[in-house]
Amino acid sequence: EISAALNALDTRERDLLETLANSSPIGRTRDAAPGTPPERPVQRLLAAGLLRWLDEQTVELPATVRQVIRGEPVFDPTTLTAPVIGGDKLKPADVNAAAAGEALELVRQCENVIAVLGAAPAPALRAGGLGVRELRRVAKTADLDEARVSLLVELLSAAGLIASGTPDPAPVSDNADEYWTPTLAVDGWLNASTARRWEVLASAWVDVPRVPWMIGLRDSTDKPIAALSEEGRAPAAPRDRQAILGLLSELDSGQTASAVEVSRLLAWRRPRWSGRLRTFAIERTLDEAAALGLVARGALSSPGRALLHGGDAEAEMQSALPEPIDYILVQADLTLVAPGPLVPDLLEQVSLVADIESAGSASMYRISEDSVRRALDAGLTATELHAMFASKSKTPVPQSLSYLIDDVARRHGRLRAGVAASFIRCEDASLLAEVLASAVAEPLALRALAPTVAISQAPLREVLTELRAAGFAPAGEDSSGTLVDLRPRGARVPNRRSRPASRMPASPSADQLASLVRTMRAGDRASAPGRGGVRTDGSRENNAATIALLATAARDNSSVNIGYVDAQGVATHRIVDPVSVGGGQLDAFDPASGAVRRFTLHRITSVSPVDSGKK
Numbered sequence: 001e002i003s004a005a006l007n008a009l010d011t012r013e014r015d016l017l018e019t020l021a022n023s024s025p026i027g028r029t030r031d032a033a034p035g036t037p038p039e040r041p042v043q044r045l046l047a048a049g050l051l052r053w054l055d056e057q058t059v060e061l062p063a064t065v066r067q068v069i070r071g072e073p074v075f076d077p078t079t080l081t082a083p084v085i086g087g088d089k090l091k092p093a094d095v096n097a098a099a100a101g102e103a104l105e106l107v108r109q110c111e112n113v114i115a116v117l118g119a120a121p122a123p124a125l126r127a128g129g130l131g132v133r134e135l136r137r138v139a140k141t142a143d144l145d146e147a148r149v150s151l152l153v154e155l156l157s158a159a160g161l162i163a164s165g166t167p168d169p170a171p172v173s174d175n176a177d178e179y180w181t182p183t184l185a186v187d188g189w190l191n192a193s194t195a196r197r198w199e200v201l202a203s204a205w206v207d208v209p210r211v212p213w214m215i216g217l218r219d220s221t222d223k224p225i226a227a228l229s230e231e232g233r234a235p236a237a238p239r240d241r242q243a244i245l246g247l248l249s250e251l252d253s254g255q256t257a258s259a260v261e262v263s264r265l266l267a268w269r270r271p272r273w274s275g276r277l278r279t280f281a282i283e284r285t286l287d288e289a290a291a292l293g294l295v296a297r298g299a300l301s302s303p304g305r306a307l308l309h310g311g312d313a314e315a316e317m318q319s320a321l322p323e324p325i326d327y328i329l330v331q332a333d334l335t336l337v338a339p340g341p342l343v344p345d346l347l348e349q350v351s352l353v354a355d356i357e358s359a360g361s362a363s364m365y366r367i368s369e370d371s372v373r374r375a376l377d378a379g380l381t382a383t384e385l386h387a388m389f390a391s392k393s394k395t396p397v398p399q400s401l402s403y404l405i406d407d408v409a410r411r412h413g414r415l416r417a418g419v420a421a422s423f424i425r426c427e428d429a430s431l432l433a434e435v436l437a438s439a440v441a442e443p444l445a446l447r448a449l450a451p452t453v454a455i456s457q458a459p460l461r462e463v464l465t466e467l468r469a470a471g472f473a474p475a476g477e478d479s480s481g482t483l484v485d486l487r488p489r490g491a492r493v494p495n496r497r498s499r500p501a502s503r504m505p506a507s508p509s510a511d512q513l514a515s516l517v518r519t520m521r522a523g524d525r526a527s528a529p530g531r532g533g534v535r536t537d538g539s540r541e542n543n544a545a546t547i548a549l550l551a552t553a554a555r556d557n558s559s560v561n562i563g564y565v566d567a568q569g570v571a572t573h574r575i576v577d578p579v580s581v582g583g584g585q586l587d588a589f590d591p592a593s594g595a596v597r598r599f600t601l602h603r604i605t606s607v608s609p610v611d612s613g614k615k
Contacts, residue, residue, distance in 0.1 A: 002068045005048050013041045017050060021069040025061040032059050071278045073264035077271060083264045087256035090299055095254055096320040099293035099301035101361050103198040103317060106292060108359050112142040113152050114182050117162060123176030124164045129229030130180055150227045151291060154212040157228055158204035161186050195318035202292050202307055209235050213284035240276060244285055248300040249308055256298030259283040330393040334401060338363045349388055352378050372408045382409035420455040422463045427452060440470040461486050519592045547581055549607050554578035563606035564599055575610060
C-alpha cells in the first residue's frame with residue numbers, strides 16, 4: 001500500500017519525503033496548520049497517510065514509510081513480536097542435490113578462469129583491480145557472463161589461487177607492471193577432489209572482507225567499481241554473511257526463507273544494522289551463497305550448515321555429490337555424453353580428445369579433428385584412443401569416429417619440430433659415426449638426424465670443448481656455414497662514465513659589474529630614510545598628493561623612493577626617476593635594471609623624495 005501511494009506522488013512531494021527519510025523524520029512547516037489549501041504538498045501527503053500530523057507546525061514521517069523509501073525491510077519497530085518466516089518445507093535431499101549441482105558448476109568454471117589467466121595473465125590496474133576490458137576478455141574466452149566472472153575472480157583471489165604480481169614466464173606485453181595470474185597453490189587445488197576444491201572456495205567467501213556483488217555499481221565519484229579493487233572492500237561483510245546464513249541455520253532442514261523475510265527479521269533483531277541489511281543487499285548475498293551451493297532453492301544446504309557450525313563441510317559435500325562414473329555414451333554425431341561426473345582418469349582423457357559443449361550433472365562433449373589432434377599431441381596414440389572408446393563407451397563406437405581417429409593419426413607427426421642447442425655435421429659419415437659411438441655422445445645428448453648430421457642439447461661452446469677433449473678437432477660455424485671464433489675473451493665490465501671537468505666561473509664583464517653596482521646603490525638609497533614622503537591610503541586627497549609629488553620629480557629630473565606591490569602581491573621598495581605621470585600610470589627610469597618601466601599608480605603604496613646628495 002505504501003509503495004502504491006509513493007508511485008502516485010509528483011516530484012515535489014517525493015523530494016519532500018526523501019528529505020525527511022534521509023534526515024530527521026520530524027519536519028516543521030506552516031502548511032500543517034488547519035485551513036491550509038488541500039492542494040499543498042504537505043496537505044496531500046497528510047491525506048494520503050504518508051505523513052503524520054503532530055501539531056499546527058509539525059509533521060512526522062511514519063517509520064514504515066521511511067523504511068520503504070530507504071529500501072529497508074518493512075516492520076513495526078515498536079512491536080515486541082518477532083516477524084515470522086513462513087517459507088516452504090522442502091526435502092533436505094533435494095536441497096543438497098541442487099547444492100551439489102551448483103558446486104560442480106562453480107568448480108568447473110573456476111578451472112576455466114584459471115586456464116584463461118594462466119594462458120594470458122590480465123594486466124592489473126594501477127589501483128590494483130582488474131579492468132573492465134580484461135574482465136570482458138576473460139568472460140568471452142571462458143564462455144561466461146561478466147557478472148559471473150566478477151564473482152569467480154573474487155573467490156579465486158580470496159582463496160589465494162590468483163594474485164597480482166610479476167608472472168613467470170613474463171607476458172610479451174610490457175604495458176603493465178603487475179598481472180593477475182594463478183599462484184603456485186593452483187596445482188594442488190586442481191589435483192584435489194571436487195568436494196575439497198569446493199570447500200576451499202566456500203570457506204574463502206565466508207571470511208573474505210569484500211562484497212563481490214558491488215562490482216559494476218557506481219562509487220561516490222560515479223565510477224564503476226572494478227573487480228578486485230579497493231572499493232569492493234567491506235570489513236563488515238563476513239559478519240553480515242554470518243548473520244544471514246546463521247538465521248537460515250536456525251530454521252529446520254529444508255525450510256526456505258525469502259530475502260524479504262530474512263531482511264525483516266534481522267532488522268527487527270538488530271535495528272542499528274538495518275541500513276546495511278537492506279533487502280537488496282540480502283538478495284545479492286543469498287545469490288552468491290546459492291552460486292556456491294551454501295543455499296539451494298531458498299534453504300540452507302547440509303554442507304553450508306556444516307561450514308557455518310564447524311562441521312566437516314567437505315564430507316557433507318562429498319556425500320551430496322553424485323558418485324563418479326567410469327563410462328561414457330558415444331553417439332553417431334561425434335558427440336559423447338557423460339551421464340554424471342567422471343572419474344578423474346577418464347575425465348582427463350575425455351577432456352583431451354573432446355571439447356565440452358554443455359556442462360552440468362550430465363555433460364556433453366564434441367569430438368573434432370582439432371580435439372583428436374590435441375590428444376595425439378599430448379602423447380596418446382591412435383591405438384590408445386580406439387581402446388579407450390571401445391572399453392569406456394556403453395554404446396557402440398560409430399564407424400565415423402574410428403575413421404576420424406585413423407585419418408588424423410596418419411597425417412599427425414609427418415612433419416616434426418624439435419629443440420636443439422647446437423648441431424654437428426661432417427662430410428665423412430664414418431667420422432660422425434665414430435663420434436656417436438664415443439663416450440662423449442651421452443653427456444652431450446647427441447642424436448643422429450642423417451648419416452652426416454647430428455644434434456645436441458648442449459651449447460656450441462660446450463660441444464666443441466668436449467669433442468676436443470675426446471681427441472677430435474671440430475670447428476665452430478654459424479647458420480651460414482662461416483667459421484666463428486669462440487675463444488674466451490675474459491671478464492669485462494662497462495666503462496665508467498667520465499666525470500665532467502669542473503667549470504670555472506667566467507670573469508664578469510664591465511657591463512655586468514656596472515649593473516651590479518647600480519643595483520647595490522639603488523638598494524642603499526631605497527633603504528635610506530626619506531623626508532616629506534606620502535603614504536597612500538586610497539583617499540582622493542592622498543592620491544592627488546602622490547600624483548603631485550611624482551609630477552614634481554619628473555619635472556625636476558629628481559629621484560623618488562616608491563613602495564610598490566606587483567600583480568603577485570610581492571611588496572618592494574625601489575629608487576626610480578619619474579619620466580611622466582598620467583592615465584593611472586607612472587613611467588620611470590629604474591637604475592637597477594637600466595631601463596624605463598611602467599608602474600600602476602594604485603599599486604604604489606608610498607612615495608618619498610630622495611636627497612640629492614645621495615642620488
